[in-house]
Amino acid sequence: MKALAIPLLLAGSLLSHGAEVTIPIEKYKLDNGMRVILSRDSSVPVVAVYVIYGVGARSEQKGRTGFAHLFEHMMFQGSANVPKGAHFSEVESNGGVLNGSTHPDFTDYFQILPANKLATALWLESDRMRALNITKENLDNQKEAVKQERRLSFDNRPYATAIVDRWPLLAFRNWQSSHSLIGSYEDLEAASVEDVAKFFKTYYAPNNAVLSIVGDIQIPEAKKLVAAYFGDIAPQPQPKHPDMTEPAEFTPRTEVHKDAHARVPGVVIGYPGPVRRSTDYYALNILDALLTGGESSRFQQNLVKGKQSIIQYESNLGWPFAGPSDYKDPGMYAMFLLYKPNFSGKQIVEQAQEEIARVQKEGVDAKELERVKTFVRAFRIRELQGAMARARLLGQYELFDGSAEWLNKEMDRYMAVTPAEVQAAAKKYLVPERRAVLEIVPAPKAQAPTEGR
Amino acid sequence: MLKTTLAVFAAAAALGAQAIDRTKAPATPPIPDYKLPATFETKLPNGLTVVLLEDNRFPLVTVRLGFLAGAKFDPKETPGLSETTAALLTQGTGTRTARQIAEELASIGGALNGGAGPDSITISGSALAEHAPKLLEILADVTRNPAFPEEEVKLRIANRNQELQAQRSEPAFLAEEKLASVVFGSHPYSRIAPTPESLARIDRKALAGFHATWLVPNNGYLVLLGKLPPRAETLRLINERFGSWKQGQLPPAPKPEFPAPSKVIALVDRPGSVQADIHVGRLAVTRANPDYFPLMVANNILGGGASSRMFSNIREKQGFAYDAHSELDARREAGIAKAVTQVRNEVIEPATRAVLDELNGMIKGTVAPAELTRTKNFISGIYLLRLESQDGLAQQLITTKLMGLPNSFLEQYTARVRAVQPEQIQNVAGRYLNPENAAVVVVGDASKIAKPLEKFGKVEVTKAQ
Numbered sequence: 022m023k024a025l026a027i028p029l030l031l032a033g034s035l036l037s038h039g040a041e042v043t044i045p046i047e048k049y050k051l052d053n054g055m056r057v058i059l060s061r062d063s064s065v066p067v068v069a070v071y072v073i074y075g076v077g078a079r080s081e082q083k084g085r086t087g088f089a090h091l092f093e094h095m096m097f098q099g100s101a102n103v104p105k106g107a108h109f110s111e112v113e114s115n116g117g118v119l120n121g122s123t124h125p126d127f128t129d130y131f132q133i134l135p136a137n138k139l140a141t142a143l144w145l146e147s148d149r150m151r152a153l154n155i156t157k158e159n160l161d162n163q164k165e166a167v168k169q170e171r172r173l174s175f176d177n178r179p180y181a182t183a184i185v186d187r188w189p190l191l192a193f194r195n196w197q198s199s200h201s202l203i204g205s206y207e208d209l210e211a212a213s214v215e216d217v218a219k220f221f222k223t224y225y226a227p228n229n230a231v232l233s234i235v236g237d238i239q240i241p242e243a244k245k246l247v248a249a250y251f252g253d254i255a256p257q258p259q260p261k262h263p264d265m266t267e268p269a270e271f272t273p274r275t276e277v278h279k280d281a282h283a284r285v286p287g288v289v290i291g292y293p294g295p296v297r298r299s300t301d302y303y304a305l306n307i308l309d310a311l312l313t314g315g316e317s318s319r320f321q322q323n324l325v326k327g328k329q330s331i332i333q334y335e336s337n338l339g340w341p342f343a344g345p346s347d348y349k350d351p352g353m354y355a356m357f358l359l360y361k362p363n364f365s366g367k368q369i370v371e372q373a374q375e376e377i378a379r380v381q382k383e384g385v386d387a388k389e390l391e392r393v394k395t396f397v398r399a400f401r402i403r404e405l406q407g408a409m410a411r412a413r414l415l416g417q418y419e420l421f422d423g424s425a426e427w428l429n430k431e432m433d434r435y436m437a438v439t440p441a442e443v444q445a446a447a448k449k450y451l452v453p454e455r456r457a458v459l460e461i462v463p464a465p466k467a468q469a470p471t472e473g474r
Numbered sequence: 475m476l477k478t479t480l481a482v483f484a485a486a487a488a489l490g491a492q493a494i495d496r497t498k499a500p501a502t503p504p505i506p507d508y509k510l511p512a513t514f515e516t517k518l519p520n521g522l523t524v525v526l527l528e529d530n531r532f533p534l535v536t537v538r539l540g541f542l543a544g545a546k547f548d549p550k551e552t553p554g555l556s557e558t559t560a561a562l563l564t565q566g567t568g569t570r571t572a573r574q575i576a577e578e579l580a581s582i583g584g585a586l587n588g589g590a591g592p593d594s595i596t597i598s599g600s601a602l603a604e605h606a607p608k609l610l611e612i613l614a615d616v617t618r619n620p621a622f623p624e625e626e627v628k629l630r631i632a633n634r635n636q637e638l639q640a641q642r643s644e645p646a647f648l649a650e651e652k653l654a655s656v657v658f659g660s661h662p663y664s665r666i667a668p669t670p671e672s673l674a675r676i677d678r679k680a681l682a683g684f685h686a687t688w689l690v691p692n693n694g695y696l697v698l699l700g701k702l703p704p705r706a707e708t709l710r711l712i713n714e715r716f717g718s719w720k721q722g723q724l725p726p727a728p729k730p731e732f733p734a735p736s737k738v739i740a741l742v743d744r745p746g747s748v749q750a751d752i753h754v755g756r757l758a759v760t761r762a763n764p765d766y767f768p769l770m771v772a773n774n775i776l777g778g779g780a781s782s783r784m785f786s787n788i789r790e791k792q793g794f795a796y797d798a799h800s801e802l803d804a805r806r807e808a809g810i811a812k813a814v815t816q817v818r819n820e821v822i823e824p825a826t827r828a829v830l831d832e833l834n835g836m837i838k839g840t841v842a843p844a845e846l847t848r849t850k851n852f853i854s855g856i857y858l859l860r861l862e863s864q865d866g867l868a869q870q871l872i873t874t875k876l877m878g879l880p881n882s883f884l885e886q887y888t889a890r891v892r893a894v895q896p897e898q899i900q901n902v903a904g905r906y907l908n909p910e911n912a913a914v915v916v917v918g919d920a921s922k923i924a925k926p927l928e929k930f931g932k933v934e935v936t937k938a939q
Binding site for chain 1: 493496497498499500502503505506508532533564572573575576577579582583585600601602629632633636639640642643644645746747748749779780781785786789790793794795797816817818847848849852854855856859861862863864865
């Protein structure tokens with residue numbers, strides 16, 4: 022859970038919920054099926070508007086890797102009444118910020134604005150949901166931008182290619198999960214205007230979206246605006262989710278990746294994770310905090326300090342492209358460790374496994390578990406300070422769980438996790454027999470990735 | 475807290491479901507006025523400045539304790555001493571081991587971390603509100619009595635050496651390093667990181683010496699905010715922990731002397747790079763300089779946000795880059811203005827030209843009223859967003875102190891942005907954004923991009939270390 026010096030495309034968020042903090046939630050559905058969540062907070066005059074669509078990289082088809090992300094770029098290229106570039110300028114000229122991001126199981130778009138600019142955000146989001154402007158010129162231009170993003174964020178950086186292109190292949194057997202989220206140059210090139218139009222119609226329908234609005238709003242007025250802007254967007258047949266089933270048998274696997282840009286060796290270790298919201302899900306998230314959460318964690322004290330082998334680490338359920346809040350099974354609990362070159366990758370894997378084995382054998386004492394829970398609770402309260410973070414979690418929980426209310430309930434589940442449950446989750450999931458390992462070895466002479474142009 | 479003075483939704487309230495004209499952007503009221511929450515400020519007899527702010531939105535307290543003790547105070551032969559001192563504060567005291575500190579902090583839902591920048595060291599942290607007294611107790615202990623245990627010092631230096639290696643694999647780090655050395659010359663701002671040699675010189679004694687010299691109350695600023703105990707109780711707690719702390723005699727700061735900006739084209743050769751990182755930069759001003767606000771607005775027009783000129787032209791129109799932006803990094807003694815993008819090797823020449831054209835455009839072209847208004851709104855809105863969290867608020871307050879700015883700086887911020895006139899922008903652009911005396915730093919594969927770069931002048935090539 023510690024931030025690494027290498028920024029990833031989509032860093033996972035951490036553990037979820039609110040304890041003493043209760044977030045007001047008003048929830049309803051428009052006739053066209055769009056789910057709406059409103060949450061009023063008048064302490065700062067800002068409003069966060071968040072739209073999440075139930076489509077991500079795991080919905081892509083063979084030959085079109087990277088398409089969900091390419092499409093996300095197209096969402097900023099203009100719509101029926103919003104000229105190209107105007108989405109940016111309208112938000113920024115009204116004092117706001119905006120962005121979008123593509124994940125394995127969803128794609129989201131957000132803007133945070135001064136609170137009296139709510140209508141601006143709703144106008145922009147509804148116009149592109151209703152009538153996106155799909156042209157060849159925009160598509161060609163954004164293909165270039167995405168390829169450039171791939172060069173910048175992956176091909177030219179240490180570890181990133183291994184993590185985005187190799188790790189999914191090792192972690193999963195089903196193509197839906199194992200293909201590259203950023204995509205290949207070849208597939209990006211092959212995307213056509215027709216593909217974009219079809220994807221838009223299939224997935225960017227109001228009935229496949231959740232809109233959440235958090236901030237200094239008046240609920241009745243906000244409802245009127247939402248109805249006026251989104252109410253008459255036509256629904257589409259509910260899109261089918263591809264089969265993501267993984268084979269029941271998981272054979273342990275190891276791969277060594279030579280990295281032309283890395284100077285410090287790294288290793289990714291992962292284990293297939295539990296069902297979202299199951300008892301094991303909460304226990305494993307608590308276990309993760311115990312192993313890697315903060316200065317007092319076992320990895321920090323025993324490996325960074327004690328054995329002095331690991332330099333930096335990050336881990337969570339869903340790593341690298343999801344965190345506990347947007348984890349969806351099948352998925353992995355995975356960790357990424359950078360270590361000193363006087364150790365071998367094999368030794369590091371053994372050391373990490375030994376830490377896990379201690380929990381499996383000895384369990385967890387009540388005092389340590391209490392401390393970990395306090396850490397988790399405080400972390401969540403800090404996270405909830407931002408209106409955007411609240412909007413995002415509300416939207417994600419509504420989309421994934423059908424219940425934004427989890428935001429106010431899940432901390433109770435975390436606080437109820439017992440030492441026995443933590444031990445049981447460690448024994449059931451984090452075993453060498455169900456482990457994938459990707460060693461990333463610095464190899465200055467290795468061929469830098471080339472483009473398939 | 476942070477209440478707006480404007481009636482929100484005046485426009486929206488009148489709308490019926492059918493009354494919307496989708497063909498144009500909705501008319502909305504101007505960005506609401508807002509008041510910064512009131513701060514309470516005092517100074518302890520030993521010179522420690524204390525700033526308190528009540529913020530009861532979340533059950534947390536947040537702290538910053540800053541000292542003018544940053545990297546610029548490193549001895550010439552020991553860059554990295556300040557940052558190592560900062561990092562080790564929380565790694566053991568006279569009465570607590572590093573592990574005890576970590577466990578006690580976790581038990582109060584808290585954290586404390588020491589970090590150093592070019593001008594200052596700041597210890598940052600927070601905890602659940604009911605544990606404010608414990609947080610202050612630990613904060614005082616790590617600040618006043620760090621032990622710099624031998625084992626922790628050795629570990630930190632070994633790990634920092636590895637981190638340095640990792641940083642050196644990042645093209646952006648190499649570009650920043652070269653740019654700083656050209657722009658800041660012999661001033662310590664020119665060194666952005668330690669070296670293996672300088673780290674080897676750092677030991678317990680050097681750290682304790684740096685700490686004793688610079689981390690003294692008369693050089694410090696304490697910002698504490700959140701759901702605090704009653705004022706008198708908070709002050710009593712602060713006095714209890716920091717009141718007996720002895721003043722120190724501060725040595726003079728290094729002279730703020732910087733080389734006259736001149737045109738340099740520097741290529742850092744990174745064989746195998748699949749793209750080129752372009753950083754064009756020049757010496758600029760501090761926040762206290764009257765040119766700061768016009769230059770900050772100019773910087774945002776040039777490359778702040780997704781409707782800026784660099785983003786619109788270099789990314790959206792030309793498709794040269796994913797990222798194209800500009801920055802104004804204003805430090806206590808000087809600043810640096812820079813334009814940054816990363817492009818594929820084949821377009822290095824037109825892309826470099828595009829960056830230089832945008833800089834020239836700021837000097838020669840005019841700023842349209844709509845562009846200026848949009849940019850001012852953007853800056854004002856972002857400023858509002860920074861106040862959402864306790865961390866955001868605390869950062870604003872401590873930065874004001876550490877940059878030597880008056881308390882009015884934050885209060886007047888938005889008004890001063892709004893007061894910037896188009897001719898001021900052209901004026902500051904001519905003086906601070908002129909590519910004729912800027913450093914053009916490129917990091918990439920020299921075998922692929924050196925030739926095209928020569929079109930812009932003499933190219934000095936160095937190897938990535």
